Amino acid sequence: MPKGIPNPAAMYGIYSRSWGFEVSIVRNGVRHHRLFGKASYGGAEQALLHAQDWRDHIVRSVPPQTxxxxxxxxxxxxxxxxxxxxxxxxxxxxxxxxxxxxxxxxxxxxxxxxxxxxxxxxxxxxxxxxxxxxxERMTGLACIHPAEEAIRMGLSAHPAGPREPKRSKSEITRRNNTSGVSGVHFKTPNPSHPGYWLAITYTAGKGSVSKAFSVKTHGAEAARNLAIAERASQLADKLRAEDDALAAGREPASPAPRRQSRGRAATASGAKRNNG
Structure with a gap:
């Protein structure tokens, strides 16, 4: 906004970026700062809602000087x-x-x-x-922005609808993903290979769990669907292992690799052996 004209109430303390939104509010010389990426929240709308919620939390919990x-x-x-x-x-x-x-x-x-x-x-x-x-005649808080008083009174300037939880890095669909599902990729070891769909989940510092589904064995669409289902199962295992670790008061451990069912899927190397 031009100098001297405050930002609209909904965007107070929030700055639009190409990747999402940045929140920055200074209180008594301390900068409160957080980033809300569109990829992490499933789109610009949810990213903005989460940015506004966090901005409101800071305004209410860290009031300005009197x-x-x-x-x-x-x-x-x-x-x-x-x-x-x-x-x-x-x-x-x-x-x-x-x-x-x-x-x-x-x-x-x-x-x-x-x-x-x-x-x-x-x-x-x-x-x-x-x-x-x-x-002694001077009362109230310093007026930082016209929206602050309304925020402190609970009069939010943004919708109170549902909020999607922040996605973990393993749940974010990258721009180079061709399947439309994070952690699911199509692989072809060589030009003559029919290929396979791979479901893979990484755990920081712990390695990865993966499973491949041969196009030759299952067909292209079925192999893709099996990989998507496997990816969901891997994420559930990972989340369950992390929750169990936190409940036990220790660092989250890597989820154990799931056993393969005979005839259902092959590993990446197995797909290559069977279909090469």
Whole structure:
């Protein structure tokens, strides 16, 4: 958006990227940041919903400074050492008066002057004391964006519909995938080979589980369907093994390879031997 014009409420703190959405909100010098890829959430719509949910969580759980705290932040152009306290100088450079000034609202600006000629050295101390009194009139949180108050009140600017869970890396369908199902690939060892469909699932640091289904044995469509079903079974085994490991309080272990059923499928090397 142009400078000075806030983003629409739905996109507050959210930045659209070619791969998905980036959330970035700064609170008291701390940046809260997370990425939501379209591939990880099954499309742009779900990625945006998850980004908005996380943005809302940050807004509600990490509120900004209060207005009075922000008003006490020292500005670079402050020359008195006390925020909201200023001095008036005479032509000869001597301090003529001290002033306490606080912006409360567009129609309420508090200002009190203390003359050095009348009050002497007490003028500065009185201005500092008056500034503290003025700050007591300042209530509420700092206004970071018009959408924040609505978010904190639970008035979400985005749909409350169902959310798809984040996909694991093994569930993401890559752009070079030709089967339409992640972890399912068609292989041809050589140009004369009829090929086979392979279901394979990786576990980080643990290796992989795979099973191949020969096109010659099952036919092209049936082999593909068997590979898809096998892939789903592998993912279920992997998830079950990870859940069991977490329940036992240890690192998730790799799921054990499933035994092959005779006559149902062949390994990749077996497909090559049978059909080569």
């Amino acid at each position: 207005r009075s705290e922000r008003a006490e932040k020292q500005r670079t152009n402050n020359s008195t050492g006390v925020t909201g306290v200023f001095h008036h100088l005479a032509p000869n450079g001597r301090v003529r008066a001290w002033m306490a000034k606080t912006y409360i609202a567009p129609d309420e600006i508090l200002r009190t002057d203390f003359s050095v000629a009348d009050l002497g050295d007490d003028a500065q101390a009185l201005a500092i004391r008056e500034r503290a009194r003025q700050l």
